[in-house]
Every structure is written in structure tokens, then in C-alpha cells.
Amino acid sequence: MPPTSASPPVPSLREQMVRESCSMVRHLVTNGSRLPPTVIQSTDQFETALAQNQPIDVTALASTHERLSRLVSPARPGTLYLLDHAQQPGSRSSSLGPVRLVQQLVRVAMVCVGIFIILSVMAMADAHPTVQLFKRDLLVVEIIMQRVFWLSAAGIGASFAMLFQISEQIMARTYDPDETASTWVKFFLGVVAGFILVALVPFDTTADTGAEALGPPTIALLGGFSASAVYRILTRMVEALESVFTGGAREQAAAAEKTAMTRAAEESSQGRMAVAGQLVEIQQRLAAGEAPERAAAQLRQVVAALVPSSSEFPSGATAPEPRRTPTDEAPDKVPAFAVVSAPQDAAASVDASAAADSATHPEGTAAASG
Known part of the structure; x- marks a missing residue:
């Protein structure tokens, strides 16, 4: 049976709090921030006790950790420890940084760029009159390659958006490793949005609207970069389609008025009760x-x-005097x-x-x- 690589053990809560406290102290000292000497002394004592396997007062440790968290806010203690651990000697860190998500997204982006370049070169070569990579009877293969070309463009846009977002979080020290799954979901949403925008949403590139300057790869890249914009476009299209069957603005206004009257009647009844x-x-x-x-x-x-x-009466008018x-x-x-x-x-x-x-x-x- 081949040996399996054992995952690093999960540190205890006490050990995690001590390490994060040390990283926060290093971050504050490095940036020249004001830090009470008592906090530095207590953090050093906690680090020494952890290294010598001595008992640690958890209450005092939690109080110090909370105080340091307020000092480094909005930075996150976990992000500071992640970045600080990568700079220590002996740590195995990639040239792309200690964040594994960044390394994976860069690899995916490079693959998309490679596919984009290869397919664009093949399309340019096939368009030359003396070179024909695809025969006329292989039209299906050419269509498939065209769709893959669009997907690669959407992948470039989605990976660029995700890397830009993570870069800002790392610079602000607010990156959360627990958001890895959410980031991958956003990436695939961008790929799908780019493909939908170029393949299913109609764009008249012959009209004089500026769309003629945007080819299908560019539209796919824009859709991959902003999946939320494609979502809003599809939502508007669905709302326009629903308005055809649910009635015009007059019926909607009547329904809103009826709802308001019902609500007012309910409030009046509740007031009387x-x-x-x-x-x-x-x-x-x-x-x-x-x-x-x-x-x-x-x-x-x-x-x-x-x-x-x-x-509540207007100016110039007096409230009616109650009868005695x-x-x-x-x-x-x-x-x-x-x-x-x-x-x-x-x-x-x-x-x-x-x-x-x-x-x-x-x-x-x-x-x-x-």
C-alpha cells in the first residue's frame, strides 16, 4: 500500500491564539504602531510558555488576543498569521505566496490563456487561403473549437476578477481561507456567464452602436469578469417577459393600491382592538x-x-376647542x-x-x- 501524505495536525485553541497573538504583535511593531509594553510582555510570556510546554492562563491569553485584534482591525488575526508564517525561515512557500487559492487560480488562468492563444492562432491559420486546418466536412469540430475558445476567454475574465479581488483582500489583511469554496463558485459562475452572454444573448454587431468593435471573445471575457452584470441582464429580460403576460403598469398600480387598502384596513382594525x-x-x-x-x-x-x-394643524389655523x-x-x-x-x-x-x-x-x- 503506497504511503499517504499525512495532513498537518490541527493546532489546539490555545496554540492558535498564541501564534496569532505573536503575529499581530509582529505586524504592529513592523508597521510602527503604538503598542503598550505590557501587551508585548504578556505575549512573549505566552510564547515562551507554549515553547516550554508550560501551563497558560487561558483567560489572560484571550484578553490579550482580543486587545490585539482591536488594534490590528480591520485586519484579521488568521490572515496575519498566514502571511507571517510564510515569511519565517524553513517554511515551504511558493513564489506566488502562501495562499493556496491564489496558486490554484493562477494555474487555471495560465491554462485558459494557453488555450486562448492556441485556438486563436489556429483560427487565424485556418482563415488563410493557403492553409486549411479543418476540412469542410469537419464543421462540427470547428464549431466545438469555437465554443471552447469562448469558454477560455470567459475563464480569463473570471480568473482575472477573482485574483484582483483576492489581491485586495491580502493587501488589506482581510483574506479569509474559509471563503475558498465561495471564490471557486464565483469563478465558475463567471465562466458560465461569459458563455451565456456570447452564445445566447443576442448582440447586433452590424448596428452602429459600438458593439461592432466587440467580438465574441471580448464579450465572453467581459461576461466572465462581471457575472453579476450578466445576472442583472437576464433578470431584466425575465421581468420584461413576465410583464407581457401579467399585465401592464395600470394593472400593477391597481394591485398595489388594493394591497395598500387592505393593509390600511388591517391596521385600523388592530388600532380599534x-x-x-x-x-x-x-x-x-x-x-x-x-x-x-x-x-x-x-x-x-x-x-x-x-x-x-x-x-398637526397648518399655520394660521387653530385646533378646535373641546366642549367643556x-x-x-x-x-x-x-x-x-x-x-x-x-x-x-x-x-x-x-x-x-x-x-x-x-x-x-x-x-x-x-x-x-x-
Whole structure:
């Protein structure tokens, strides 16, 4: 059985935090940033304890790691450790850097460029009158080679976009190795988008719109570079196709108006139910022996939430003065306000007022009942 290369062991959480802390200290010291001496001393002690396999206070280590993370922000501790580990002597690092994704994307880009050059040379040679690489009966092979040519152009654009994005992340020290799968998905989306743009989306290169200067390889390269633009183009085409069958702008406006009216009716119903609930709660509190002054204050709050204030009236106009009632002269009585439109809400308010009167003048209520 052939020997298999063992993967490097995963470091413990304590070891990872110590290494990242050391890398962050080196990054700050190298860039001339201000760093408290106590942080450098504690980090050196953690590194020495890890090398000598001595116990480490995890709480102090976590506190130091968090403090250093704030100092190096927006850089990521993992990215700093990755780049710092590649610069240490004895580490096996490629000329393209320690990021494995960058190495893989560069290889893919070089393959796409090689295919592009070979097929373009073959197409130019086949177009020469004295040279014919493809016979007339091998038209299928020529078409296949043309599609592969487009795919290679889309691959060049997609790899260029991904490498440019990763380059900015590495310069900002914000690269995350966990985004490797997402980067490859974006690359293949770019390849597919470039092929769709050149093969399926119609472009009139004969019209005087500037598209005649863009050949199919250039269009494929642009599609591979910006897959999101191709996605928006296809989305607009689908929306235009749906508008043919779902109706015009007038029907859409009517549907939006109907939805708004339904929503307003629901909000109004919820408001009425909330007011009725508040009135019932006040009535229950009065029945339980609550002071009428507190019930009156709560009723005023309910009315203030429903009746517009004077600031809502336009300039030059005054708010209508409320009609004075006998209850305004007696603050110990609870006024009965008709604040709801539903009959149940009005009945609840009348019951609350009657309960307030009975609580305020029990002798009058007893005489009336007698």
C-alpha cells in the first residue's frame, strides 16, 4: 500500500491564539504602531510558555488576543498569521505566496490563456487561403473549437476578477481561507456567464452602436469578469417577459393600491382592538378599587394618542376647542370619551365612566339604587 501524505495536525485553541497573538504583535511593531509594553510582555510570556510546554492562563491569553485584534482591525488575526508564517525561515512557500487559492487560480488562468492563444492562432491559420486546418466536412469540430475558445476567454475574465479581488483582500489583511469554496463558485459562475452572454444573448454587431468593435471573445471575457452584470441582464429580460403576460403598469398600480387598502384596513382594525382593550383594562382597574385620578390620567393618554395635537394643524389655523363639560370642573370624576367607532368600544367607555362615578360618590350610587 503506497504511503499517504499525512495532513498537518490541527493546532489546539490555545496554540492558535498564541501564534496569532505573536503575529499581530509582529505586524504592529513592523508597521510602527503604538503598542503598550505590557501587551508585548504578556505575549512573549505566552510564547515562551507554549515553547516550554508550560501551563497558560487561558483567560489572560484571550484578553490579550482580543486587545490585539482591536488594534490590528480591520485586519484579521488568521490572515496575519498566514502571511507571517510564510515569511519565517524553513517554511515551504511558493513564489506566488502562501495562499493556496491564489496558486490554484493562477494555474487555471495560465491554462485558459494557453488555450486562448492556441485556438486563436489556429483560427487565424485556418482563415488563410493557403492553409486549411479543418476540412469542410469537419464543421462540427470547428464549431466545438469555437465554443471552447469562448469558454477560455470567459475563464480569463473570471480568473482575472477573482485574483484582483483576492489581491485586495491580502493587501488589506482581510483574506479569509474559509471563503475558498465561495471564490471557486464565483469563478465558475463567471465562466458560465461569459458563455451565456456570447452564445445566447443576442448582440447586433452590424448596428452602429459600438458593439461592432466587440467580438465574441471580448464579450465572453467581459461576461466572465462581471457575472453579476450578466445576472442583472437576464433578470431584466425575465421581468420584461413576465410583464407581457401579467399585465401592464395600470394593472400593477391597481394591485398595489388594493394591497395598500387592505393593509390600511388591517391596521385600523388592530388600532380599534387596542383601544378597546385599554378601555376594558381601565374598567377592570376601577372595579378592583383603583383611584379614579389614575384612571382619568390613563384615559387622557388614550385620547391624546387618538386626537391630533395642535402641532398637526397648518399655520394660521387653530385646533378646535373641546366642549367643556361638568366633568372638567370636577377633577375627581372620570370623563367618558367616545374614542372608538365600534359599538363595543363605546359601551366599554360608558361602563368605565359609570364605574368611576360609583367609586367617587358611593353614597349617591347607593341612594340611586335604593
